[in-house]
Amino acid sequence: QVFKLEDYRPSDYLIPAIDMAFALAPDATRVVATLTVERRQGVAAGTPLLLDGDELKLVRVEIDGKPLKEAAYAVTPDQLTILAPPAARFSLTIETEVNPSANSALMGLYRSNGVYCTQCEAEGFRRITYFLDRPDILSVYTVRIEAPKAEAPLLLSNGNPVRHGELAGGRHFAEWHDPFPKPSYLFALVAGDLGRLADEFTTMSGRKVELGIYVEHGKEALASYAMDALKRSMTWDEEKFGREYDLDVFNIVAVSDFNMGAMENKGLNIFNDKYVLADQQTATDADFANIEAIIAHEYFHNWTGNRITCRDWFQLCLKEGLTVYRDHEFSADQRSRPVKRIAEVRTLRAHQFPEDQGPLAHPVRPRRYREINNFYTATVYEKGSEVVRMIRTILGAEMFRAGMDLYFERHDGDAATIDDFLKVFEDVSGQDLSQFALWYHQAGTPHVTVSSAYNASTHEFTLEIEQSSPPTPSESRKRLMHIPLAFGLVGPDGEDLAFGEVSGATVEDGVLHLHKRRQTVVFKGLSERPVLSLNRGFSAPITLSLEQKPEDRIFLAGNDGDAFSRWQAFNTLLTDALIAGFRRMLGNRQPEFAASLGELAGRIAANASLEPAFRALALTLPAEADIAREIGKGIDPDAIFAAREALARSIATVNEEGFRQLYAELNSDGPFRPDADGAGRRALRNVLLDYLALLPGGAEFAALHFASATNMTDRAAGLTALAHRHAGTPQAVDALARFENEYSSDALVMDKWFLIQASAPGPAALDTVRGLTAHPAFSIGNPNRVRSLIGTFAGANQTGFHRADGEGYRFFAETVLEVEKRNPQVAARLATAMRSWRSLEPVRQGKAREALVSILKVEKLSADLKDIIERTLA
Numbered sequence: 001q002v003f004k005l006e007d008y009r010p011s012d013y014l015i016p017a018i019d020m021a022f023a024l025a026p027d028a029t030r031v032v033a034t035l036t037v038e039r040r041q042g043v044a045a046g047t048p049l050l051l052d053g054d055e056l057k058l059v060r061v062e063i064d065g066k067p068l069k070e071a072a073y074a075v076t077p078d079q080l081t082i083l084a085p086p087a088a089r090f091s092l093t094i095e096t097e098v099n100p101s102a103n104s105a106l107m108g109l110y111r112s113n114g115v116y117c118t119q120c121e122a123e124g125f126r127r128i129t130y131f132l133d134r135p136d137i138l139s140v141y142t143v144r145i146e147a148p149k150a151e152a153p154l155l156l157s158n159g160n161p162v163r164h165g166e167l168a169g170g171r172h173f174a175e176w177h178d179p180f181p182k183p184s185y186l187f188a189l190v191a192g193d194l195g196r197l198a199d200e201f202t203t204m205s206g207r208k209v210e211l212g213i214y215v216e217h218g219k220e221a222l223a224s225y226a227m228d229a230l231k232r233s234m235t236w237d238e239e240k241f242g243r244e245y246d247l248d249v250f251n252i253v254a255v256s257d258f259n260m261g262a263m264e265n266k267g268l269n270i271f272n273d274k275y276v277l278a279d280q281q282t283a284t285d286a287d288f289a290n291i292e293a294i295i296a297h298e299y300f301h302n303w304t305g306n307r308i309t310c311r312d313w314f315q316l317c318l319k320e321g322l323t324v325y326r327d328h329e330f331s332a333d334q335r336s337r338p339v340k341r342i343a344e345v346r347t348l349r350a351h352q353f354p355e356d357q358g359p360l361a362h363p364v365r366p367r368r369y370r371e372i373n374n375f376y377t378a379t380v381y382e383k384g385s386e387v388v389r390m391i392r393t394i395l396g397a398e399m400f401r402a403g404m405d406l407y408f409e410r411h412d413g414d415a416a417t418i419d420d421f422l423k424v425f426e427d428v429s430g431q432d433l434s435q436f437a438l439w440y441h442q443a444g445t446p447h448v449t450v451s452s453a454y455n456a457s458t459h460e461f462t463l464e465i466e467q468s469s470p471p472t473p474s475e476s477r478k479r480l481m482h483i484p485l486a487f488g489l490v491g492p493d494g495e496d497l498a499f500g501e502v503s504g505a506t507v508e509d510g511v512l513h514l515h516k517r518r519q520t521v522v523f524k525g526l527s528e529r530p531v532l533s534l535n536r537g538f539s540a541p542i543t544l545s546l547e548q549k550p551e552d553r554i555f556l557a558g559n560d561g562d563a564f565s566r567w568q569a570f571n572t573l574l575t576d577a578l579i580a581g582f583r584r585m586l587g588n589r590q591p592e593f594a595a596s597l598g599e600l601a602g603r604i605a606a607n608a609s610l611e612p613a614f615r616a617l618a619l620t621l622p623a624e625a626d627i628a629r630e631i632g633k634g635i636d637p638d639a640i641f642a643a644r645e646a647l648a649r650s651i652a653t654v655n656e657e658g659f660r661q662l663y664a665e666l667n668s669d670g671p672f673r674p675d676a677d678g679a680g681r682r683a684l685r686n687v688l689l690d691y692l693a694l695l696p697g698g699a700e701f702a703a704l705h706f707a708s709a710t711n712m713t714d715r716a717a718g719l720t721a722l723a724h725r726h727a728g729t730p731q732a733v734d735a736l737a738r739f740e741n742e743y744s745s746d747a748l749v750m751d752k753w754f755l756i757q758a759s760a761p762g763p764a765a766l767d768t769v770r771g772l773t774a775h776p777a778f779s780i781g782n783p784n785r786v787r788s789l790i791g792t793f794a795g796a797n798q799t800g801f802h803r804a805d806g807e808g809y810r811f812f813a814e815t816v817l818e819v820e821k822r823n824p825q826v827a828a829r830l831a832t833a834m835r836s837w838r839s840l841e842p843v844r845q846g847k848a849r850e851a852l853v854s855i856l857k858v859e860k861l862s863a864d865l866k867d868i869i870e871r872t873l874a
């Protein structure tokens, strides 16, 4: 079944309130839901009421307290139809029975490590009871939970606690009430025996909020960083967006089986424990940063998602793109803005660009879907965030804030659309955003080509600019976009040059606005030749071909006033060198690299005026997948690997002395801090380790790094250097064994051990990964384990997964089907690893295709997996 945006129509009935009573039992939980149902104005009396279900078992159904005659309804596991509802308003009681223990799809009500929990977004509520399971049905929830006290001393749901008490037979109950009408996807319930980290927060208007983070007993201290991040998020949203929390309690629960990162259920966020639990010994700096960002993300949803939700799932980016934008800004404010921006752009290019440039491309606001779970994508989230960022770039910070204020004022309590969102910015600014709106509606990464010329006698600097958008599935013809390009004309001293009149484009506050296919932009009054710095801060998510001399790029890398552009300039130099190296490899020649590149790397490394985190990012070579994406087609991952390896060796060789010295200097003995500064120093030191590990004695060097590490960031970096660069050496074998031994009972740390081995380059990784699927710490039913071992291998091991003999693909097909039996959503996500298969060279392409086709041949494929594979092959 295909769902289409244009088919949206309001429901015939509304459900202003719902009372639920859960009698929890592992295999047979009873759910009694009493719905207040109202026929919408203008709908004919007697119109059937169709409620969604998914694998449900109906026990009884009553209207206004009286059992319904069999002839009055029709029921299947997927639907309950009340054939002729009796009145304009009535109460409908539905009792269902569900089996949480057997729920391996982790949607609806399930058990994770003995804890009952729920995941309802997008369509999991219908696996609990029959309902109008769509986001524009907003209801006030009252929830009663009953369970054996020994098994589940903790009983949580959304909203505020109302009462709790003891019952006969060792049972007890708790009642919760959420005064804010909400869609069913925000419903949540948790019950079990968990430890609690408690804190409190006083909001800007003086309301006291009790904060609780619930984790496995004994792990409370590991939640303290998450708690700190939560309080910082609450303050930040008050300060930056004027948004205050609105309930008496805010609870977060960490569970160890979770399909995604986390979920913003009203007043009761549920998290993958990977994004809650952390300390110096078990979590890396990247883990800490992720925890901070995801805690903030889910908290920010309280306003952008919960108070204002989505009319339908085509509008998913209304809450996700906007909330990602908000969490990005939060992290930028808490850490280093330029470093955060570079990291965001790297993520966007690594995940969203290939999606947008391949068979799974879709608009930020899609028009059709078969399975909504497959649209929680980098495009909806990350590009969705970039689109919001562009609105701010176009309107300016103040006008953007005014628009957001109007959005909250106008739409609080609504199920809104992207059109509503754009309208508030048009209304506050008076600007017409209709061309801009294409960023939401048109798939594909726009491409901009630019050449420049300076005329010394007229003092004019001229840009020839052309935009185009490549065709994407079901959109062969593209319309022209409004592309805001932040820029500077950099003078010889590194300062931006002032210019006079500009013709050919609107230029405002350092932003050049493209609206047409071709624009010739002339800057007057420049007495010297400027160096063009374009798309500063990555103001528009485009690909850019900028004709520019290497000397100019080297100049920008050292002197551009915009830190992102400095990074970009150096990164472009590296990428160009790597592509040239790849081509030489294909021609059976050894790659050669200009000495200037290595020298520039050395200068950046040693430049104490740059923050260490920035230097670390600059010195990180483009990943194999980045290089592949830039090359575009005919990809031979082995040749890319060889070229990259050769460049890394040449940079290491040229800079050996400087790198060793800097590495030693960065060896700080102070207390561990997971903040931007501490993380930045470790990042730089670990990048240097990567280079030094390539030189003679590298295995010993990395082994020492590993053995002397006092935190997980350094330990994991040491292990990676050994397992990736010195596989099979006694040092590598020993470090892997020590690590395994030390952490065998810590599942989240074992994920790192799986990940490091799954990403080891070369054809041997396949056998390693196959072997590890039998490791006692691995479990095919746990999403985190699957992602760290299988997801990493298929998604991040270019040479191992894309083995020329196609064995990687065969293993992949086999494993995806194995995962699918239990969890279709996780299997479908795994399968997206094949999205760029058409850019491979012909032999690998053929084998990849065979593997995809073999999946489609399986009978009774889930809607989730079928959708991904069919679109990938189309």
Ligand code: ARG
Binding pocket: 121, 122, 259, 260, 262, 263, 264, 297, 298, 320, 373, 376
């Ligand atoms: N809304 C959640 C978040 O981004 C993600 C939930 C995704 N769930 C799903 N079934 N795809 O914070």
Ligand code: ZN
Binding pocket: 297, 301, 319, 320, 323
């Ligand atoms: Zn979200």
